[in-house]
Amino acid sequence: MITTNGATALDLRHVKVFYNEKLAVDDVSIPVYKNKITAFIGPSGCGKSTVLRSINRMNDLIPGARVEGQVLYHNKNLYGDNVDPVEVRRRIGMVFQKPNPFPKSIYDNVAYGPRLLGIRDKRTLDEIVERSIKGAYLWDEVKGDLKKSGLALSGGQQQRLCIARTIAVEPDVILMDEPASALDPIATQAIEELMKELVKQYTIVIVTHNMQQAQRVSDYTAFYSIRKAEESGGQERRWGVLGEYAPTDQLFSNPKSEETERYIRGEFG
Amino acid sequence: MMEPTPAQERIKDEQAFAHGLASRHLRGLVWERFFQAAIAIGIIALLALMFNVVNRIFGVIAVQEAIHPSELSDVPLEELTPDQLSALLVEHLPSGARVLVRDSLLGGADNYNANRTLTMGEFLPGVALPEAVAQLTLTDLQPENTQTLLVAAMDKNTLLEEAYSQVVGRDVVGSWPLTEALFNRAAIEAEVAANYPNATLQWNNWLDGQFLVDSMSNTPANTGIRTAFLGTIWVLVLTLLVAFPLGVGTAIYLEEYATGDNWLERFIETNIRNLAGVPSIIYGLLGLAIFVRALEGITQGRTLISAALTMALLILPVIIINAQEAIRAVPPSIREASYGLGATKWQTIWNQVLPAAMPGILTGTILGMSRAIGETAPLIIIGAATFIVKDPTSAVSKFTVIPIQIYNWAKQPGGQFQDIAAAGIVLLLIVLLLFNATAIILRQRFRRNLSA
Ligand SMILES: Nc1ncnc2c1ncn2[C@@H]1O[C@H](COP(=O)(O)OP(=O)(O)OP(=O)(O)O)[C@@H](O)[C@H]1O
Ligand SMILES: [Mg+2]
Numbered sequence: 001m002i003t004t005n006g007a008t009a010l011d012l013r014h015v016k017v018f019y020n021e022k023l024a025v026d027d028v029s030i031p032v033y034k035n036k037i038t039a040f041i042g043p044s045g046c047g048k049s050t051v052l053r054s055i056n057r058m059n060d061l062i063p064g065a066r067v068e069g070q071v072l073y074h075n076k077n078l079y080g081d082n083v084d085p086v087e088v089r090r091r092i093g094m095v096f097q098k099p100n101p102f103p104k105s106i107y108d109n110v111a112y113g114p115r116l117l118g119i120r121d122k123r124t125l126d127e128i129v130e131r132s133i134k135g136a137y138l139w140d141e142v143k144g145d146l147k148k149s150g151l152a153l154s155g156g157q158q159q160r161l162c163i164a165r166t167i168a169v170e171p172d173v174i175l176m177d178e179p180a181s182a183l184d185p186i187a188t189q190a191i192e193e194l195m196k197e198l199v200k201q202y203t204i205v206i207v208t209h210n211m212q213q214a215q216r217v218s219d220y221t222a223f224y225s226i227r228k229a230e231e232s233g234g235q236e237r238r239w240g241v242l243g244e245y246a247p248t249d250q251l252f253s254n255p256k257s258e259e260t261e262r263y264i265r266g267e268f269g
Numbered sequence: 270m271m272e273p274t275p276a277q278e279r280i281k282d283e284q285a286f287a288h289g290l291a292s293r294h295l296r297g298l299v300w301e302r303f304f305q306a307a308i309a310i311g312i313i314a315l316l317a318l319m320f321n322v323v324n325r326i327f328g329v330i331a332v333q334e335a336i337h338p339s340e341l342s343d344v345p346l347e348e349l350t351p352d353q354l355s356a357l358l359v360e361h362l363p364s365g366a367r368v369l370v371r372d373s374l375l376g377g378a379d380n381y382n383a384n385r386t387l388t389m390g391e392f393l394p395g396v397a398l399p400e401a402v403a404q405l406t407l408t409d410l411q412p413e414n415t416q417t418l419l420v421a422a423m424d425k426n427t428l429l430e431e432a433y434s435q436v437v438g439r440d441v442v443g444s445w446p447l448t449e450a451l452f453n454r455a456a457i458e459a460e461v462a463a464n465y466p467n468a469t470l471q472w473n474n475w476l477d478g479q480f481l482v483d484s485m486s487n488t489p490a491n492t493g494i495r496t497a498f499l500g501t502i503w504v505l506v507l508t509l510l511v512a513f514p515l516g517v518g519t520a521i522y523l524e525e526y527a528t529g530d531n532w533l534e535r536f537i538e539t540n541i542r543n544l545a546g547v548p549s550i551i552y553g554l555l556g557l558a559i560f561v562r563a564l565e566g567i568t569q570g571r572t573l574i575s576a577a578l579t580m581a582l583l584i585l586p587v588i589i590i591n592a593q594e595a596i597r598a599v600p601p602s603i604r605e606a607s608y609g610l611g612a613t614k615w616q617t618i619w620n621q622v623l624p625a626a627m628p629g630i631l632t633g634t635i636l637g638m639s640r641a642i643g644e645t646a647p648l649i650i651i652g653a654a655t656f657i658v659k660d661p662t663s664a665v666s667k668f669t670v671i672p673i674q675i676y677n678w679a680k681q682p683g684g685q686f687q688d689i690a691a692a693g694i695v696l697l698l699i700v701l702l703l704f705n706a707t708a709i710i711l712r713q714r715f716r717r718n719l720s721a
Contacts, residue, residue: 056609058605058608058609061604061605061608063528086611086612086613087611089608089609089610089611090610090611091611093609093610093611094605094609096602096605096606096609098602100600100602100603100605100606101606102603102606102607102621103603103624103625103718103719104718112607112610112612112620113610113611116610116611116612116613116616116620117611162606165606165610166609166610169610169611
């Protein structure tokens, strides 16, 4: 275990994820520090998204998905009894790889979360919408026409709208699954700067395939890799494991395992 | 450099490419022509149908009158007062118009014979009658009493109609479709002169305002579609009210809640698909057994609600299947986004899935309603009335619908009823188009909300 002086927002303890009883990720134990950006990196199919989705119980929505182990949030196991996944997702928000605004106006997109919580008052909603869109650095571009459909924005604007939508419910933690992979370099840069702003208030976990991005934005990095085994029938079984977890500088400058080193040098993945 | 393999050589063979390209384009062209021909055939069939119907609705009729109106009064009948019209009827009808009173006011011969001793006041509680008349039975009515009674119980239009049909004896003795009227006028005139020397020829349009507001009648000139039109609207609205929420609800359950891994759910899924193909007459038998007979206490037998429930069963599979497809087509990313913000399952369904699926759901509803509007067989089995003059006023009224009327008219002897059937067909098509247009407008509105 890494020792730090910061407090953790989340603690993953021996998390294993199965899809239809097939092991997808084995035994992941990492902390997620408060007001820090934790990056997940690793080759395609190693289970980054799977672990990320198990943090706010989005995996519950996939038939056949099952999680073992514990995800501790304020010392409470999110997979324990009496935990309502709806509450989990309200506190641990998510931004997806492909921008997915609702087919509604910009305003309604951002007001959706607060409305789910029962907020109907127009003035309160107006205030939340404005603050959230400003928080996502989108205000100057859309303030003239909040009635416009969210789908009419550019890809980068859509992704920032999705972030505005997420912060509108004031979550604790924001999970981002390759939030910039569908965007051009300028939009990517905007998202990265936004993350550095957001982390002052929120805890962020981000999945990325971009080594430079991980180095630029993250404080801690978890590297996942793939294990393979021959099945009796000659078939190959693959599952993901946590390869290495360290402060980002350390992981990139001084990786402990050869596998990590080869991955961050771009030799496979 | 490696030697190219035979496969690579074949791929790069320019001559074969040029030859193949021409034949590829040709094949496309053949199919294109085929599709154009298919559309042309469809349009021709549609035009033929429209022509046939329009040809029957418009045309000339030969009208014959037993007594010419000028022999009855110096001014046109339309200008007479109700009193004068009533007097005319009493004077010219046998037995002082008592038969008219019996048939139009007392519910016909059967009803009267069952209650011979009742007075006019007891027969017609809703009509304000002078005391002297109210105490009389039908046989006691003197001509002046009958005249008072008719004025009190009938409005002017009815009196006028009765005067034309009973006294003037205006009768349509022949009708000719539009094409004949235009191109064969001389022959028609010759025929009329030979067979009906007293008749006059006049242009006629069967689908006129009178056709819409008249109830049924045995004489072509007086018959109308009012009762059937109202019946169709009632059946459609009731059917929609039952089938839409039930169908969409079932689809939501099957798509969103059912896991699909138990035999019961799979059994239901498969059978809904099978039900969509069951002949409508079977639904009629089912409706007869359940809604008309078993649930008679609630539906009161052969009524609108029995018909609507049967129709709802009939179109439920169509609505369910289309709604399921529409719900399934909602992109998972929208659901994920909603759940990711802390929405409950129901909030996600209500706020995201249903609005996104609504265009498809409405398409299925249009298909279902189009089917319900034209179905005749199940309603005949359920026992829609074939001759009825009372407007439906509630869900438990007796009723008839437009297709049944069309069928009844079409099987009557005499060309005029065929023409009236054509007018009914056009009205049916108009109702169908109006219903569908409404649904399509709604659908477009939802679509526009969904897209950028
Ligand atoms: N819904 C699912 N059902 C079954 N198996 C799944 C499902 N989602 C992911 N998997 C499997 O789990 C493993 C990990 O997938 P995951 O999407 O987490 O990888 P990833 O690291 O995010 O990859 P990428 O970088 O390509 O996004 C893969 O073997 C994948 O096939
Ligand atoms: Mg992924």
